Amino acid sequence: MIELSAKLSTGTVYLAGEAIECCITFSHTTQPEHRNSQSHSDILENLAWASAQIHCFYSTSGSSGEKTPTVEKTTSLEVTSCDIGDVVFNTKPKILFCDLTIPLGDSKTFWYRESLPIEAPPSYRGTSVKYSYKITIATQKVNSHIKMVRIPFRVLPISPIVNMQDLANLCGNETTEELQPTNPFSEERKVETPLSMALQVLQNLTARRSPNSYMITNTRGKVGRFCLFKSAYKLGEDIVGTFDFSVGTVTCMQVSVSLQPEEILNTSSPAKVTKTPTSKDTSSRSMTVARYHEVTVGLTHSQLILAIPLHITPAFEAEQVSLRWRLHFEFVTTNEKLLPNTEDSNWNAPLNVPIETMVWNLPVKIYSTLPKQITQHTVGMDAYTMYLK
Template sequence: MPVELRAELTQGSIFLAGEPLVCKICISNCDQTYESPMLAWASVQLICMCSITKAPAKASQAVNGETSFIANRGETGFTYISTKPSILFCNLVLRPGESKFYEYEESLPWDAPPSHRGAGIRYSYKLVLGVSSLLGKTQLLRLPFRVLSVHGIKRIDQTLSTGDDGAAASQANKANPFVDWHPANTDEASQEETILAQISAITGSKCLSGYNICNSQGDRVTRFSLFKTAYKLGENVLGVFDFADCTAQCLDVKVSLQSVETVYQTEDSGERKPVAYHTCTHAVEQLAALDLQAAQLLLHLKPSLTPSFATRHADLAWKLAFEFATLRQPINDRPVPLQPLATLWQPPATVATEHFEWELSITVYACSPQAITASSSDV
């Protein structure tokens, strides 16, 4: 069939949940001499496929041969989200060299899960176009795209109905006074602008929190300060260790940025029962802390990571995992730090140490799709 089908997502391939997706479609007759065969129909649809590791993976099969439009044909897993199919045309014949242009627009569900490739569960999105001729099979064109969840963010209609748009703007301006968000003109504000303004209000506010970390004997090992616990993708987790005036000496500290994926099984009563946990480490920083008065922690949240989310099948949470190694007994005859040595000091071959762990939960939100695209193009 000398017919070419082209499709393009006008806003790129990354979207926020609740944001409208626009696709421009072109169908052309590549033959410059003859008309194209009659095209019976063309249809387009958005799908989200979910695949759970513990469940047997099954590929969706076609029904009534391969002449009907089945968007999930050949996909692995089950269909989690499926929009209503939209018909582009019926009984179309293209003259030699002729092209027809169409535009498809669909809003992503507000509660849509993010695109995620985890150890226990996976969510993937595709825009599927199907074209069928009277004498041939249905041909499918799939366009994958990424979705960022907006878990914990109010919908734009809920914000307007409760009158919280002014409060959201005030918080956003306090968080970042250099960003001009005009809620007085909310009708003109896009869904993306409203979502990002709320995220900026949450992640932009800083409130220094201090944590006294002690060992099993109750001796203070360090005081850890964190400027905030809510972050956007692409930001740095910045913290400070204060080892001054501590009663226990810290030899080493290791901090890991981890995501914890919890997979659930839904009971008949509707209650979710956790059946699997998967922890993944995305960044690590290790410090030799002996004789340090203070140290800085910096861990980067890559834009390619998945923000926090919660669905009926799985949750994804984030945390900082700390591992401390401390001295059980002080080292005798140890030289004073930053003082000149009269003789060369020989440290002991072995020391008695105590190891313990500590965790601190954080929340990760989505960032602007344009920021992710820009960061990936700079690599």
């Protein structure tokens, strides 16, 4: 019996453009019922071939009349019935070996390494669209059927940060030396790649503080002032802001802030589009992934701290869907007097208070973070085993 074990050596989360590595081992083990009696045919096991490649699956929950995006026809293993969706991207299969003989008790190890396209869509599980990635390892024993094992992994987007074509052009330009500190004692010049430059741009964008203040008003007057210290964040960061109700002329009873994605579907032709979808050919879906809530009666100031989950998908644009993020505010206000003055000795709280609720949406930019920062806080399956009898 052959035991196929595969393990992702660099984790289960990758940035688009990174190289993924998988250690694949074929071991000839003894079946328990045959430990005491072994024939000559059990001493050696023969495998005809083995290959590995990456598949990106795409699925929707829309109407049945929606067409599936096309993918270039290349040599690829067939999608089985257990796979949900259609293949929109796949790498060319890499042959690990042909005609392999493994003696009893021995094992053979092979390494599969493949670079993800920097423009590849990210892993995404939305309300209407889903992208998922898997490494497909296939092998066949002599005179037997093909067996496959699929190892899922997560891909984070990098291309929305900056135009990747511009970065590719900059990589060959001498001015790129000015983007990072130089070491006068170093003799070798570090070669910049589009991915490394994109990561540097990501760091610069999310580290920059640019406070913005917004005066919140309704038809009856000022509710308060909100200050957001920056508008670009990485996964795992906290969105921090302050409320100043001392400048308000309308009483704010409570405030809630929700972090919401905006899933914008491209409902036009499945052919590739080169423009940003407009409201005529898109549809949007929203949900809440994190929420802040506070009763603000009697408060002059309050602070917003909203943690960005590590499991969500950063903003991206793909052929079939685009994803953006926003802060959704809900203010509950009233014009009634709710708190007593110092001279009111017989003041009683009102039994009924007329209220109004106003909503406001503020776009925010959420980018990827380094994969190792996600793997430190998550437990995922990075090893799989399959038996060939």
